[in-house]
Amino acid sequence: MTGWSKPYAFLSSLRRIIALVRKEFLALLRDPKSRFVVIGMPLLQFFVFAYAATFDVTHVRYAVLDESRTTESRELLARIEGSPSFRLVERLESAGQIPELIDTQRARLLLHVRSDSAECLAAGEPAELQVIADGRNSNVSSVATSYVSDIVAAYHVRRAADLGLPPPPIEVIARDSFNSTLRSRWTIVSGLAATIAMVVVMLLSSLLVAREREFGTFDQLLVAPFHQAEILTGKAVPGASLGSSTASCSRLPQCTGSTRPSAAPYPPCW
Amino acid sequence: MRLRGFLHKEMLQILRDPSSMPLAVVMPVALLFLFGYGVSLNPERVPIAVVFDDSSPSARDRLARFEGSHFLVPVAVRSRGVAEELVQRGQAAAIVQLQDDFEGRLLRTGSAPLQVLLDGVDSNRAQLIRGYVAAAANQWSAVRSACGETSTLGGGSGGGVRVVPRTWYNPTGESRNFLVPGLITLSMTLIGIVLTALVIVREWERGTMEAILATPLRTHEFFLGKILPYFALGMLGLAIAIVTGLFLFGVPLRGSLFLLIACSALFLLACLGLGLAFLAALPSQFVAAQASVVAWFLPAFFFSGMLFDLESAPLPIRAVSHIFPARYFVEISHTLFLAGNIPAVLAPASLALAAMAAFFLTIARLNVSDRLE
Numbered sequence: 309m310t311g312w313s314k315p316y317a318f319l320s321s322l323r324r325i326i327a328l329v330r331k332e333f334l335a336l337l338r339d340p341k342s343r344f345v346v347i348g349m350p351l352l353q354f355f356v357f358a359y360a361a362t363f364d365v366t367h368v369r370y371a372v373l374d375e376s377r378t379t380e381s382r383e384l385l386a387r388i389e390g391s392p393s394f395r396l397v398e399r400l401e402s403a404g405q406i407p408e409l410i411d412t413q414r415a416r417l418l419l420h421v422r423s424d425s426a427e428c429l430a431a432g433e434p435a436e437l438q439v440i441a442d443g444r445n446s447n448v449s450s451v452a453t454s455y456v457s458d459i460v461a462a463y464h465v466r467r468a469a470d471l472g473l474p475p476p477p478i479e480v481i482a483r484d485s486f487n488s489t490l491r492s493r494w495t496i497v498s499g500l501a502a503t504i505a506m507v508v509v510m511l512l513s514s515l516l517v518a519r520e521r522e523f524g525t526f527d528q529l530l531v532a533p534f535h536q537a538e539i540l541t542g543k544a545v546p547g548a549s550l551g552s553s554t555a556s557c558s559r560l561p562q563c564t565g566s567t568r569p570s571a572a573p574y575p576p577c578w
Numbered sequence: 579m580r581l582r583g584f585l586h587k588e589m590l591q592i593l594r595d596p597s598s599m600p601l602a603v604v605m606p607v608a609l610l611f612l613f614g615y616g617v618s619l620n621p622e623r624v625p626i627a628v629v630f631d632d633s634s635p636s637a638r639d640r641l642a643r644f645e646g647s648h649f650l651v652p653v654a655v656r657s658r659g660v661a662e663e664l665v666q667r668g669q670a671a672a673i674v675q676l677q678d679d680f681e682g683r684l685l686r687t688g689s690a691p692l693q694v695l696l697d698g699v700d701s702n703r704a705q706l707i708r709g710y711v712a713a714a715a716n717q718w719s720a721v722r723s724a725c726g727e728t729s730t731l732g733g734g735s736g737g738g739v740r741v742v743p744r745t746w747y748n749p750t751g752e753s754r755n756f757l758v759p760g761l762i763t764l765s766m767t768l769i770g771i772v773l774t775a776l777v778i779v780r781e782w783e784r785g786t787m788e789a790i791l792a793t794p795l796r797t798h799e800f801f802l803g804k805i806l807p808y809f810a811l812g813m814l815g816l817a818i819a820i821v822t823g824l825f826l827f828g829v830p831l832r833g834s835l836f837l838l839i840a841c842s843a844l845f846l847l848a849c850l851g852l853g854l855a856f857l858a859a860l861p862s863q864f865v866a867a868q869a870s871v872v873a874w875f876l877p878a879f880f881f882s883g884m885l886f887d888l889e890s891a892p893l894p895i896r897a898v899s900h901i902f903p904a905r906y907f908v909e910i911s912h913t914l915f916l917a918g919n920i921p922a923v924l925a926p927a928s929l930a931l932a933a934m935a936a937f938f939l940t941i942a943r944l945n946v947s948d949r950l951e
Contacts, residue, residue, distance in 0.1 A: 345868070353872070356880070359892050360881055360886060360899075361880055362890055366890045367889060384739065411918075411920045412920060412922035412923060413923055416889075425739075429739070438742045439743045439744065440744045440745075440746060441746065443746050443748030443755075443756075444913065444916050446620075446751045446753045447702065449745045450709070450751045451705055451706070453709075453743045456741060456743075457709065457743075460739050464739065478716075478719050479689060479690070480711065480712050482711070482712070483693070483694070483695050484701075484704055484708075485665070485698055487699065487704070488698065490696075490701040490704055490705055492701040494698075495699060
């Protein structure tokens with residue numbers, strides 16, 4: 309081998325690589341089984357896992373124990389009931405029912421309004437809203453609890469405005485950049501594309517070499533007028549190109565229609 | 579007698595095979611280490627950029643309040659531009675900005691807004707960090723009103739509703755307590771399905787199945803002889819995973835150990851049945867490995883609720899999840915580890931596992947006799 313000293317040596321090497329790449333693509337795409345491995349499986353996995361893998365917390369089954377039964381407690385609880393993140397499944401009568409409710413997973417969240425809440429509110433003291441969460445899934449419990457806090461904070465601001473009271477000293481105004489509604493799907497899908505592409509590439513390259521070995525054609529390849537680097541390149545290109553097209557295809561559903569990320573990464577606040 | 583001989587052969591094969599034992603012993607531990615230490619859903623010591631164009635005492639006090647938090651590490655920056663750059667480089671997860679004249683506004687109107695900009699690239703993390711910042715802000719208000727500062731400003735937070743959260747079974751919300759019981763499911767799936775499928779397929783591939791067929795071994799003896807050693811191997815993997823989880827990661831076991839072992843045995847039988855029923859008939863080890871990973875291992879990860887909450891998933895996904903035994907075992911494992919012996923959760927799930935084990939083992943048994951005769 310004389311290396312790339314002459315221009316035509318480079319060109320003919322390129323020609324050989326192209327021929328090998330073409331052969332590999334034909335071998336891959338003409339076999340229905342490997343066609344499925346290359347095209348069908350990643351797409352299938354992508355769609356199924358993109359729907360299954362979610363950290364969004366929705367439809368949390370919750371129960372209420374309202375010992376106060378006043379307009380205020382009803383108004384606050386109605387706000388939570390109206391949220392799409394929660395689904396009311398039960399109204400409890402006494403605190404004794406709580407352990408059984410959470411233990412048996414009939415509800416994953418319990419909101420407990422104490423009987424003295426209205427008096428506390430009237431007296432200008434803080435009323436407690438007890439939130440009991442099922443910590444078996446720690447992520448759901450912490451996210452659901454923070455949703456309740458957000459709803460209560462919004463209730464505060466509204467109530468203060470209605471009654472002409474001064475608003476709470478510090479109003480936290482939170483905005484989420486890059487992903488304004490904090491959809492976990494956006495986070496996960498962009499990672500999933502990379503993971504699935506990685507699996508495809510690994511599978512393909514092992515398939516390409518293993519199959520040649522199995523059929524005994526690898527030796528033929530070795531005696532063909534190929535430099536080692538050319539064989540390596542020829543074997544790597546189909547995997548790399550199919551892997552990157554898998555990764556780009558998986559970005560398509562994300563970038564179309566209403567789910568496109570907002571143009572302004574840092575939304576203005578005031 | 580014949581069964582004993584066959585069992586002996588299988589045991590020797592497992593012990594002498596360089597891949598079976600490591601897969602059964604090293605894999606569960608490696609998975610636990612990887613997930614136990616590597617994956618945490620609790621953001622801790624999160625760097626946040628605090629834009630500090632107001633150097634009043636109150637604003638300094640605010641910064642100190644964030645510093646006091648175990649979860650947040652404030653970095654004071656001079657301008658919004660610098661803060662945005664920090665977020666883009668991934669060196670800060672959020673920007674906290676006080677409006678100009680924060681102090682003045684607080685004193686005049688008794689209320690001032692505090693802007694929090696979160697890096698939504700990791701949505702779950704952003705959600706939790708928002709909660710931390712809000713908690714730090716509330717704490718600060720509480721301290722100020724306790725000092726009588728805000729009350730002199732006219733009521734302040736008085737008359738509000740205070741959320742008192744309690745998380746049962748996992749009071750600190752430690753994600754490790756949630757992940758480790760789920761991981762036990764994952765490693766047992768690996769042993770139960772992948773290993774058995776590979777071994778039987780190997781027997782066909784290498785042509786040693788013919789040798790077994792030539793012996794006077796009965797079909798049911800062959801079947802038992804294939805199941806028992808891998809069952810033992812799976813239980814060994816389980817024991818290692820439980821011990822690691824309990825003593826290294828400090829996950830509590832509040833239910834009974836006996837129930838956990840019994841349910842694991844059911845789960846393992848279902849997995850073995852699955853492996854024998856559907857994967858043992860595949861043509862080569864390569865295909866069997868692919869199929870078991872794609873068809874059973876990944877679903878055990880995504881459809882079982884061990885990481886992603888099933889109840890928040892769309893309806894079709896929830897429906898599909900019912901056909902995977904992993905889903906039931908994750909439920910059992912979470913409940914037994916964290917909550918305790920709760921028949922209302924355990925009974926239906928273990929019944930489902932038992933039914934699945936019986937169903938898959940029957941299919942496997944029929945398949946084996948079909949192929950052997």
